[in-house]
Amino acid sequence: MKFEVFVFLIIKYNYMCGIIGYLGKKPVVPILLSGLKRLEYRGYDSAGICIRENDALRIIKKEGPIKMIEAKLNGLQFTSQTGIAHTRWATHGRPNEINAHPHSDCTGKISIVHNGIIENFQALKKLLEREGHTIKSETDSEIIAHLIEKFYTNNLEEAVVRAIKLLEGTFGLAVMSASENKIVAVRRGSPLILGIGEGEIFVASDASAVIEYTQQVVYLKDNEIATITENGYSLKNINGESLNGEITEIKWTVDEIEKDGFKHFMLKEIFEQPKTVANTLRGRLGSREIKISVNLNPKIIDKIIITACGTSWHSSLIGKYLIEKIAGIPVEVDYASEYRYRSHIVGPNNLLVVVSQSGETADTLGALREIKNCETLGIVNIVGSTISREVNSGIYLHAGPEIGVASTKAFTSQVTALILLALYFKKERTGILDQELVAELLMIPEEIQGLLNQADKIKEIAKNLTAAKNILYLGRGINFPVALEGALKLKEVSYIHAEGYPAAEMKHGPIALIDENMFVVFIINHGPIFEKIISNMQEVKARGGKIIAICDLENDVIKKLADYIIMVPAVSEELSPLINIIPLQLLAYYVADLNGINVDKPRNLAKSVTVE
Ligand code: F6R
Secondary structure, three states: OOHHHHHHHOOOOOOOOEEEEEEOOOOHHHHHHHHHHHHHHHOOOEEEEEEEEOOEEEEEEEEOOHHHHHHHHOOOOOOOOEEEEEEEOOOOOOOOOOOOOOEEOOOOOEEEEEEEEEOOHHHHHHHHHHOOOOOOOOOOOHHHHHHHHHHOOOOHHHHHHHHHOOOOEEEEEEEEEOOOOOEEEEEEEOOOEEEEOOOOEEEEOOHHHOOOOOOEEEEOOOOOEEEEEOOEEEEEOOOOOEEOOOEEEOOOOHHHHHOOOOOOHHHHHHHOHHHHHHHHHOOOEOOOOEOOOOOOOHHHOOEEEEEEOHHHHHHHHHHHHHHHHHHOOOEEEEEHHHHOOOOOOOOOOEEEEEEEOOOOOHHHHHHHHHOOOOEEEEEEOOOOOHHHHHOOEEEEOOOOOOOOOOOOHHHHHHHHHHHHHHHHHHHHHHOOOOHHHHHHHHHHHHHHHHHHOOHHHHHHHHOOOOOOOEEEEEEOHHHHHHHHHHHHHHHHHHOOEEEEEEHHHHHHOHHHHOOOOOEEEEEEOOOOOHHHHHHHHHHHHHOOOEEEEEEOOOOHHHHHHOOEEEEOOOOOHHHHHHHHHHHHHHHHHHHHHHOOOOOOOOOOOOOOOOOO
């Protein structure tokens, strides 16, 4: 059994895919290919093009990065000047040719590319199948082509309008028909622009795909329908009324567009977290159940072993606290590189959980392959990755491609998935769904957004750390791994030596390091150990150390002791790592950036470590 088994439980999300379309006087295939290459940063597990030649549509698709479709197209002859193309980053279902876009209807005369999610696709699929349509792929997108086919009577625009009236969810859509030399484009909740050139019009999911041809763009608004023909384009609303569409001149470079205006991917990904955490939760929180599934009866699981590397190991440590506290199942956590080479005491009622953003980390995969006699579950971001294929069951993160080498949004999504897993085990074992925690969890994206709004304040604090040589990060309980992760982020991107420690362990050694040059970051949350961490702060202050407190409680003693305070919202202990890590990620980013480091590509590091 694989991740795909749980597709029905997961609302589908392919918002990170890329669309490019062209109608003009130039050969379309090179334009589509260059657009796809520009959009490759949005994800690239499969790609495809559809062109119109001799009143017929020709679709060519290929699994893998853009260079694979490029190779497939190489040497083929094309005369077409109209086409649409798509690069996909799957968030469910295997990345293969059938699931790749463009998708077509039963006749092959309608073709679509789609970004977004059709929430009611199951109902529409049943309806279409009852009417005799054959749906070939596992995607929600394909049903759009069949709906348009259903309504098509020689007017593509009219059929698209009728079809989208039935769609629930989000879409950026470009549609072609064999019978008309047109592209119809429409959006709801998923970005789409028109690029206006000399005798040529482009449609794209973002301006980076067209900027080498034109800087004049029209940003489509929700439910606006653009019809592109040889005579130009027209814009209408869903009621058929004509619109003017404002032309904007793009002043951004390609690099700026890809990063959404952020200086680095790392910063963009930090700021994406309200959305990515929401995506990990989406479709999995029912009113009476947690909609995930594990290939072993939760009632009989007697031990969970979690194995991972780096940041994923830190989220796994948080997972231990969560599962033990919420579900009462003992959990062991091991570095995959260690676990794979030691004796494994594993029983049939144990569950091995492997956590990996990439799903390709050699040590994590090696550990997974070592364990033969228990069920396995993957918590993975990249759909179709090796780990996702080799586990018995899994939870995809739906965090979108993580491009910055230092992992940020994958971490918060991993913690979110582990919270869901803990809640699921508790529900299955005791029948109790922790409604209060679920309600609070749903508010976390908003709380993260509130914290991100304080980024400037954190940047100011970061200015004081740029010359630091050593920084200690201290936290306790579930926030000890957050201290580890905060320290890892800092050392990875700023090259400043940083250590994470459980706050109470400081007196057993690291306290010797404290002097007036030492910064100590404390994570201090309300609760039974609040006062104890204050004592640790006093120990640091007495030795001249400088304190940065990440704190969820106004407190006069902390005000006196701390040199800098970053206030965070008070949430339940179980959810606090999702909050506390945000200022630490920002702190690491700003310290590194202020020191002029290329944060997205720190020295000596690779995004995916596929060697031992
Ligand atoms: C740190 C970081 C690495 C990865 C580690 C595991 O920012 O990105 O420590 O977490 O290499 O990678 P995955 O999660 O892909 O298995």
